[in-house]
Structures are given as C-alpha cells and as structure tokens.
Amino acid sequence: MTDVTHDRIPLAALEHGTPFADRHVGPMPAELARMLDVIGVGSLEELGQKSVPDTIREGDLQLALPEPATESEALAELRELARRCRPHTEMIGLGYYGTVTPPVILRNVLESPAWYTAYTPYQPEISQGRLEALLNFQTMVADLAGVPVANASMLDESTAAAEGMTLLRRAGRSKSPRFVVDADTLPQTIAVIETRAEPLGIEVVVADLSAGAQALPEGEFFGALLSYPGASGAVRDQEQIIAEVHRRGAKVVVAADLLALTLLRSPGEIGADVVVGSTQRFGVPMGFGGPHAGFMAVAKGLERQLPGRLVGVSVDADGNQAYRLALQTREQHIRREKATSNICTAQVLLAVVASMYAVYHGPAGLRSIATRAHRMAAVLAEQLRRGGVEVLHREFFDTVVVRVPGKADDVVAAARRGGINLRRVDADHVGISCDETTTRAHLAAVWQAFGVTGGDTDELDIETPDALPAALERTSEYLTHPVFHTHRSETSLLRYLRQLSDKDIALDRSMIPLGSCTMKLNATAEMEPITWPEFGSLHPFAPAQDAEGLLSIVKDLETWLAEVTGYDAVSLQPNAGSQGEFAGLLAIRAYHRSRGAADRDLCLIPASAHGTNAASAVMAGMRVIVVRCDDAGNIELEHLRELVAEHADDLAAIMVTYPSTHGVYEDTVREVCGLVHDAGGQVYVDGANLNALIGLARMGKFGSDVSHLNLHKTFCIPHGGGGPGVGPIGVREHLAPFLPNHPMQPAAGPVTGVGPISAAPWGSASILPISWAYVRMMGADGLRRATLTAVATANYVARRLNNYFPVLYTGKGGFVAHECILDLRQISKTSGITVDDVAKRLADYGIHAPTMSFPVAGTLMVEPTESENLAELDRFCETMIAIRAEIDKVVAGQWPADDNPLVGAPHTAASLAKDWDHAYSREEAAYPLGTDVVKVWPPVRRIDGARGDRNLVCSCPPLDAYQA
Numbered sequence: 003m004t005d006v007t008h009d010r011i012p013l014a015a016l017e018h019g020t021p022f023a024d025r026h027v028g029p030m031p032a033e034l035a036r037m038l039d040v041i042g043v044g045s046l047e048e049l050g051q052k053s054v055p056d057t058i059r060e061g062d063l064q065l066a067l068p069e070p071a072t073e074s075e076a077l078a079e080l081r082e083l084a085r086r087c088r089p090h091t092e093m094i095g096l097g098y099y100g101t102v103t104p105p106v107i108l109r110n111v112l113e114s115p116a117w118y119t120a121y122t123p124y125q126p127e128i129s130q131g132r133l134e135a136l137l138n139f140q141t142m143v144a145d146l147a148g149v150p151v152a153n154a155s156m157l158d159e160s161t162a163a164a165e166g167m168t169l170l171r172r173a174g175r176s177k178s179p180r181f182v183v184d185a186d187t188l189p190q191t192i193a194v195i196e197t198r199a200e201p202l203g204i205e206v207v208v209a210d211l212s213a214g215a216q217a218l219p220e221g222e223f224f225g226a227l228l229s230y231p232g233a234s235g236a237v238r239d240q241e242q243i244i245a246e247v248h249r250r251g252a253k254v255v256v257a258a259d260l261l262a263l264t265l266l267r268s269p270g271e272i273g274a275d276v277v278v279g280s281t282q283r284f285g286v287p288m289g290f291g292g293p294h295a296g297f298m299a300v301a302k303g304l305e306r307q308l309p310g311r312l313v314g315v316s317v318d319a320d321g322n323q324a325y326r327l328a329l330q331t332r333e334q335h336i337r338r339e340k341a342t343s344n345i346c347t348a349q350v351l352l353a354v355v356a357s358m359y360a361v362y363h364g365p366a367g368l369r370s371i372a373t374r375a376h377r378m379a380a381v382l383a384e385q386l387r388r389g390g391v392e393v394l395h396r397e398f399f400d401t402v403v404v405r406v407p408g409k410a411d412d413v414v415a416a417a418r419r420g421g422i423n424l425r426r427v428d429a430d431h432v433g434i435s436c437d438e439t440t441t442r443a444h445l446a447a448v449w450q451a452f453g454v455t456g457g458d459t460d461e462l463d464i465e466t467p468d469a470l471p472a473a474l475e476r477t478s479e480y481l482t483h484p485v486f487h488t489h490r491s492e493t494s495l496l497r498y499l500r501q502l503s504d505k506d507i508a509l510d511r512s513m514i515p516l517g518s519c520t521m522k523l524n525a526t527a528e529m530e531p532i533t534w535p536e537f538g539s540l541h542p543f544a545p546a547q548d549a550e551g552l553l554s555i556v557k558d559l560e561t562w563l564a565e566v567t568g569y570d571a572v573s574l575q576p577n578a579g580s581q582g583e584f585a586g587l588l589a590i591r592a593y594h595r596s597r598g599a600a601d602r603d604l605c606l607i608p609a610s611a612h613g614t615n616a617a618s619a620v621m622a623g624m625r626v627i628v629v630r631c632d633d634a635g636n637i638e639l640e641h642l643r644e645l646v647a648e649h650a651d652d653l654a655a656i657m658v659t660y661p662s663t664h665g666v667y668e669d670t671v672r673e674v675c676g677l678v679h680d681a682g683g684q685v686y687v688d689g690a691n692l693n694a695l696i697g698l699a700r701m702g703k704f705g706s707d708v709s710h711l712n713l714h715k716t717f718c719i720p721h722g723g724g725g726p727g728v729g730p731i732g733v734r735e736h737l738a739p740f741l742p743n744h745p746m747q748p749a750a751g752p753v754t755g756v757g758p759i760s761a762a763p764w765g766s767a768s769i770l771p772i773s774w775a776y777v778r779m780m781g782a783d784g785l786r787r788a789t790l791t792a793v794a795t796a797n798y799v800a801r802r803l804n805n806y807f808p809v810l811y812t813g814k815g816g817f818v819a820h821e822c823i824l825d826l827r828q829i830s831k832t833s834g835i836t837v838d839d840v841a842k843r844l845a846d847y848g849i850h851a852p853t854m855s856f857p858v859a860g861t862l863m864v865e866p867t868e869s870e871n872l873a874e875l876d877r878f879c880e881t882m883i884a885i886r887a888e889i890d891k892v893v894a895g896q897w898p899a900d901d902n903p904l905v906g907a908p909h910t911a912a913s914l915a916k917d918w919d920h921a922y923s924r925e926e927a928a929y930p931l932g933t934d935v936v937k938v939w940p941p942v943r944r945i946d947g948a949r950g951d952r953n954l955v956c957s958c959p960p961l962d963a964y965q966a
Contacts, residue, residue, distance in 0.1 A: 099283040136155075190761050575730070580617075642677060
C-alpha cells in the first residue's frame with residue numbers, strides 16, 4: 003500500500019493549472035520580494051497604502067467581476083460566443099466589403115508579435131521595418147489617388163472625411179462657414195461630419211449633386227465633399243463640379259474607393275485637393291466595423307496641413323537612405339490648443355496588412371480583383387434588367403441600387419433566407435454590392451430573391467458590357483515602384499516580411515519602457531480570437547441578431563469597465579484615445595446645453611496634462627486655459643482657485659490626467675474635483691494611466707464625471723506599431739444620455755446622443771475580444787495585482803536609478819505611481835550628452851528608449867509595466883547605469899565630447915567593418931556589456947531629421963527612377 007503524504011497539493015488546486023495572472027505578471031514571488039526590499043516596503047499592499055492617497059483609495063474594494071478563467075476556459079467561452087454569431091454573405095456595401103486576407107499576411111503580420119507588439123516609430127533607427135511598410139502604404143494610396151502625398155493612415159473613412167473638412171477650412175481663403183456634402187455620400191460619413199462640424203460652427207449643407215455643377219448651392223462655401231463612386235454605386239464624372247468649386251474659391255475633398263481607382267481616373271487627375279477613404283478591402287476583414295486603416299492624401303501645397311503621421315525619407319550618419327516620421331507630425335497633438343487635429347493614433351497594423359496586400363498582388367493583381375468585382379455587378383444588374391427589375395444607374399463600379407416599389411422588405415427578407423444580406427435603402431429601393439469574394443452562386447441567389455430566374459452566367463458575361471464610363475477609364479500608371487513587382491510568390495513575400503520585422507525592436511525582443519504608453523504583454527490567448535471568421539466576417543450594418551455573440555462581448559465589456567472605473571455607463575464606439583476624449587467632451591458640452599448653459603465653453607487643462615487634451619477641447623468647441631503646476635509637478639491649487647472664481651459662469655470642464663503625467667498620485671485630486679463641481683463645471687479624468695488605479699481607486703467614485711479608457715494600454719490590445727487603439731468612455735449617470743449613437747444601428751447609443759464619432763457603431767469591434775479575454779482571465783484580484791505590480795516595477799526602477807539619473811517628481815513618501823521621470827537636464831548641461839544621445843545609445847544595448855522629453859524637455863519617462871520580470875528590469879537598469887558611466891567618461895575627458903559612443907550611436911554592423919578612427923573601440927561601440935549578450939543590430943545609423951524635412955520625400959520613387 004502506498005503511503006499518502008500530507009503535504010501533497012489537493013487535486014482541486016491542480017485541476018486548472020497555473021492561473022493566467024501568474025503568466026501575465028512578470029516578477030515571480032522571490033523576485034517581487036527583492037524588488038519590494040529595494041523599494042523599502044514589506045508587501046504590495048503596503049506599497050499601495052503608502053503611494054495611493056487615502057482620499058481616493060478604496061481599501062476594501064471588491065470589484066464585482068467573474069471569477070478568473072484559465073486560458074482554455076476563456077477560449078472555450080469565446081468559441082461559444084463566436085458560434086452565436088451568424089455571418090451571412092455580406093452584400094450591403096456602404097464602405098465595408100468581403101475580402102481575402104492572403105494567409106502569408108494573416109500569419110506573418112496580423113498574427114505575428116514582431117508586428118503587433120511594436121510601438122509607434124518614435125525611435126526610427128530601430129523601426130525601419132514598419133516605416134518601410136508604411137512608406138509602401140503611402141505610395142500605394144498616393145499613386146491610386148493621383149496626388150503626391152499620403153499620410154501613414156487614419157482611423158477610418160468617416161473620420162478621415164471629417165479631418166479633410168477641417169483641413170480645407172484651415173487651408174482655404176474663404177471666410178464662409180458652409181461645407182457642401184454630396185447627398186450620395188456614405189450615410190455614416192455624413193453623420194460623423196455633422197457631429198464634427200457642429201461644435202466648430204461649420205454649417206453642413208447636404209446637396210444632391212447628381213445633376214452636376216449647376217446643383218451646387220448658391221452663395222459662398224469653403225469646401226465640398228464628393229464621393230467617387232457614390233453610396234448608391236453611381237460613378238459620375240466629377241471634374242466639372244470640382245472645377246466650379248475651385249472657380250468659386252473653395253476646395254474639394256473626394257471620398258474614393260481605392261480598389262475602384264485601379265479602373266477609374268484618379269481623383270487627382272480630375273482636380274481633387276484632398277482624397278480620403280478606407281483600405282479595408284485590401285485584405286482587412288470587415289470585423290463588424292473595424293479596425294481598418296483609413297487614408298488621406300493631398301495635392302501639392304497641402305502636405306504640411308496633413309493630420310496624423312507622415313513617413314519620410316532621409317539619410318543616416320553614413321549617408322544611407324533611412325526612414326523616419328516627417329514634419330514633426332507625431333508632435334501635432336502636443337501643440338495643445340494650436341494643434342490642427344487631435345489624432346495621435348493611426349491604424350498602422352492594418353495599414354501594413356493593406357500595403358502588403360498591394361505588394362503581394364501588384365498593380366495587375368489589384369486591377370484583376372477590381373475587374374472581377376465590377377463584372378459581377380455588371381452581370382448581376384443585366385439579369386435583373388432582363389427580369390423586369392429597374393436598375394437606377396447605368397454606370398457603376400461594384401454596387402447597384404434597384405427600384406422595387408413597396409417590396410424592399412420582402413426582397414431583403416428573401417435574400418436573408420438564402421444566406422445573403424442586402425442593403426435596404428428604403429421601402430422602395432434595395433442596394434447590392436459585389437466584392438472580391440462574390441461568386442456566381444451568390445448572383446443566382448440574389449436573382450432568386452428578386453423573383454428573377456437566373457440565366458447562364460457565362461453567357462451573360464459575354465453579352466454584358468462594362469458599366470464604367472469610357473471617359474473615366476484609367477490610363478495612368480500606378481504602383482510602379484519595384485516593391486510592387488517583386489514579391490509575387492509566397493516565399494518571396496514571407497522573406498520580405500521577415501526582413502522588415504528583423505529591423506525593428508518590438509516587445510518580442512525587448513521591454514519597451516515608454517512612459518504613458520503601458521507597453522504590457524499582449525497574451526497569445528487574448529490575440530487568438532481576432533482572426534476567427536465568425537467575428538471577422540460580420541458587416542457592421544447587418545441585422546444585430548447576426549452578431550449576437552460579439553454584442554454579448556460588447557455588453558460584458560461595458561459592464562466590467564463600468565465596474566472597474568465606478569462609472570454608470572460606457573460607450574465602446576471611440577476607436578482611439580483621442581476620439582474618446584472628443585466624445586467625452588461632447589457629452590459635457592451637450593449636458594450643459596441641455597440645462598440652458600450653452601455659454602459654459604471654457605476647459606481648464608493643467609500644464610501636466612496629455613497633449614491631446616487641449617486639441618480635443620478645441621475640436622469640441624471649447625476655449626482652453628492652462629492651469630499651472632507647482633515645483634512638485636502637482637496642480638497649483640491657488641491658481642486653480644483663481645481661475646475657477648474668475649470663470650464661474652463660463653466654466654465647462656477641467657481635464658485631469660490621473661495619476662498625473664508627471665508620474666505621481668496627486669493627493670489633491672478630490673479637492674480639484676470639488677472646486678470645479680462647486681463652480682458648475684464637469685470633471686474629465688484622462689484614463690491613459692488607468693493601469694495605476696484598477697482595484698485601488700475608481701475615477702467615477704472620487705469625483706470624475708467622464709473618462710476615456712485606453713484599451714490598447716491598460717486592457718492589452720496591442721499597439722501594432724501605432725494602432726489599432728480603442729478609447730471607450732465611461733460616464734456618470736447624468737452624462738449617459740449624451741454618449742455617441744449611430745444612424746445605422748439604433749442599439750449603439752442613446753437616441754439623445756451626440757451623434758457618431760466613428761464610422762462604425764461599436765468602433766473597432768473585432769478586437770474587443772482581446773480586452774474581454776484579459777479581464778475574464780485576470781479577474782478582480784488579478785487586475786489589482788497587476789496594478790500594484792506595475793507600481794512596484796516603476797518604484798524599483800526609480801530607486802535603482804535615482805543616484806544616476808535623478809527622479810524628477812515623486813508623491814507623498816517619495817513614491818511614484820506606475821511610471822517615473824528621469825531628469826537628464828543637469829547631466830546634459832555638464833556633459834553635452836542629450837536625451838537623444840541616450841535614446842540612440844540604448845539601441846546599441848538592444849533596448850527601446852523610454853519616452854523622450856515629454857512631459858518635460860530633457861527627461862526620460864519610464865513605464866516598466868507589470869509584465870516585465872526582474873531580469874528584464876535589471877537589464878534596463880544596468881544598461882542605464884552603464885550609460886551613465888559612459889557619460890562620466892565624457893565629463894572626465896576620457897572621450898571627446900564630439901567623439902564618444904553616445905553621440906556616435908547607434909552603431910550598425912556595417913559601420914564597424916569600415917576604417918575605425920574613433921576615440922572608442924569597436925567593442926565599446928557594439929558590445930558595451932560584453933560579447934556574451936544577444937546582439938540586436940540597428941539597421942541604420944542616426945538619421946538626419948532636419949534634412950528629411952527640408953527635402954520632403956514621402957513615397958517610393960517609381961521604377962524608372964531605378965532604371966535611370
């Protein structure tokens with residue numbers, strides 16, 4: 003008989019294996035104990051008590067969240083939710099189409115951590131791969147749009163159109179507040195434009211321009227938006243309308259279908275000033291609305307007005323071609339109330355997918371895909387005509403609208419019975435869109451829904467002419483750069499993708515300690531569901547019952563996020579933190595107006611706030627006054643009292659980042675909220691730093707009225723090289739009636755809402771399973787542990803580095819929150835070594851630099867997150883200590899100020915192979931910690947940014963430039 007040991011772990015404890023939180027949180031118990039000893043506390047709980055102010059900390063907080071699930075359990079639940087989604091063959095159109103993601107791109111971009119865990123390329127020397135991919139994207143868009151400069155993607159088509167409207171207002175000479183929109187524009191785009199226009203005092207005039215230039219409204223206007231093709235599918239020659247708009251002193255935005263532009267004359271060729279749209283049908287699944295990469299391209303002379311990011315070509319220190327962000331576009335959102343846009347997130351991961359789709363197919367392949375979609379639509383329309391159904395337009399690309407008096411509902415219902423969703427335009431009209439995935443069987447099913455007997459499709463194809471206007475046939479070339487002609491085989495594209503990703507440092511190679519960015523683990527189990535077809539194949543305007551499972555995820559997330567934050571209602575529509583800010587401020591504005599206080603239009607913003615805050619306030623029609631901060635980095639209460647007293651009648655809100663952007667828990671936040679509320683204002687707490695609060699304090703309970711929550715930070719949606727992001731807002735009950743809504747999905751928001759702020763009803767819905775899985779697997783205790791561990795890692799780094807790089811701000815007791823600011827200003831003064839030098843030198847050590855010079859110039863802001871274990875934290879700390887020793891050698895004169903490893907950094911392998919005449923050795927340049935480390939070689943030397951701005955090149959040169 004076997005002896006039974008009494009210290010054996012019970013079977014019940016072994017049943018589920020290692021809890022997910024133990025995999026997500028990096029430091030093991032022994033490592034954590036060492037860290038806490040360095041910090042000077044005995045436990046995480048003691049750290050929380052000493053660092054988080056008593057005035058906000060909820061010591062006995064028990065979040066009402068489900069018990070944590072294992073990875074297997076969470077995935078099984080998600081599989082069941084996916085089974086409750088019933089995608090049909092989607093022929094609704096309206097900007098969303100079926101597409102085929104090439105498996106080589108699906109596996110090696112969308113599912114690759116080398117791409118999805120990367121951050122915005124603020125350090126271009128270690129971001130050359132994604133910068134090249136984005137330059138390909140810009141080239142693709144600019145070529146097809148027929149204008150010289152495109153940016154590195156926008157959030158979606160509708161917000162791109164709204165940004166185009168405001169760009170024209172800035173760039174034009176007209177003083178008129180009127181903006182004309184063609185009635186044949188996507189309905190969600192019209193609605194988003196109206197939401198964006200109203201607080202800015204722009205009058206949107208929706209006009210039926212089908213009759214041509216003579217249909218333009220009388221009187222002055224500053225710009226117009228045309229659609230090409232229109233929402234109805236009609237393809238019209240817009241050249242005369244554009245010429246007339248220009249003659250009247252205004253400019254034109256054209257919303258274009260990028261795939262159609264492979265067959266149609268480009269908007270640039272017919273005079274467009276700005277071209278906007280979506281690249282969704284370039285290999286990116288519909289995903290119930292997103293994320294998708296929108297685009298904007300502009301005519302010559304408008305490039306410096308572009309919102310968002312722009313990749314440019316420059317050279318490095320050795321004269322080699324290198325890529326970087328141009329024109330300081332990444333800083334646009336830091337210009338506060340003088341910013342031209344609040345966009346600070348692009349859709350980089352999706353832009354990479356779309357660009358690689360074009361690289362893989364090339365110009366001939368794209369034209370073939372477009373031709374097939376067009377022919378499907380032409381054959382579809384011809385058989386409907388032969389069956390006695392009236393087709394409204396003779397000239398179209400891939401969409402037809404038919405007239406069926408009083409029978410639209412019957413036709414749509416019949417098509418659904420056949421597994422197809424059509425667009426109900428109104429009681430008398432039905433829209434049908436064809437795409438890359440349309441088959442002849444789909445055409446037969448549509449004909450049957452109309453009661454038309456299907457003919458022989460092949461014979462119809464032979465007998466049916468194209469439905470594109472001959473005068474608009476494209477004759478100009480596009481995608482002439484070699485990259486669009488090289489990678490036809492999967493082998494070639496696979497190696498190209500690997501070559502690019504090897505040039506970057508992402509989370510799969512190193513910690514990315516960027517302050518205010520929360521670059522934490524994006525667990526594989528969280529990422530797995532985003533490519534499931536049950537979620538990806540859903541059209542955002544399909545009947546809601548088709549998306550029952552995904553809408554259940556939406557409902558769960560809304561409930562859980564409300565619980566975590568202490569708010570009463572949540573909207574998941576904003577598809578970036580900047581859009582969440584905008585939506586939250588619109589809710590405040592609408593609330594004041596509902597109470598007869600429209601003159602409350604002043605927004606107070608502390609000097610320590612995130613840069614987007616002021617830009618968002620201006621977009622929401624508010625004036626901005628900055629509140630000073632004291633020497634400790636906190637809001638200067640006396641100045642706040644003065645401003646509140648002075649503006650008691652017009653104060654709308656204050657925007658506070660908490661913990662502050664200075665990396666501390668300000669113990670006066672309740673007092674700040676009380677002062678503003680007493681004066682009749684509302685409190686907006688920027689949720690970018692929520693990772694320092696979960697389970698400890700809730701914004702909705704300590705005085706805030708509204709916050710946005712960055713799901714791409716706290717809740718594990720990956721940054722993807724600079725997008726996707728999700729920025730939902732939580733509000734207290736009195737602001738709930740003013741959340742965003744959507745004209746195409748009534749369930750997406752309240753009837754009294756402020757209108758849509760994103761193209762899709764639930765924003766980037768297809769990536770919400772990532773955050774759902776994170777919360778589901780962590781549970782309440784796991785989320786609290788993650789927060790406390792994040793605070794511990796930041797304090798550990800602060801303690802270890804304070805003697806080498808002084809920590810600029812600390813809270814009560816000398817503790818920081820989840821990030822710390824290292825002050826290099828005095829070091830730079832005595833040594834000449836700048837934060838840029840330190841950042842570039844970190845690349846030689848294989849580590850991504852922290853945030854540079856924000857929020858304080860001459861500093862580095864470090865946020866380690868809870869995901870990094872002690873070994874990685876120590877690697878960063880030891881690297882920074884080694885760099886300080888290198889700086890000391892410069893100060894001591896051992897290395898010249900103009901010839902040392904810091905000013906020479908980063909060092910490529912090629913640079914070491916050349917003649918070496920530096921004051922430091924090759925080994926000191928490339929292996930500062932010895933040769934037994936895994937070496938990450940930067941692909942380029944330091945890049946000349948100023949030269950790139952003076953000689954702006956933002957697309958790949960054409961093939962003949964290489965042949966010359």
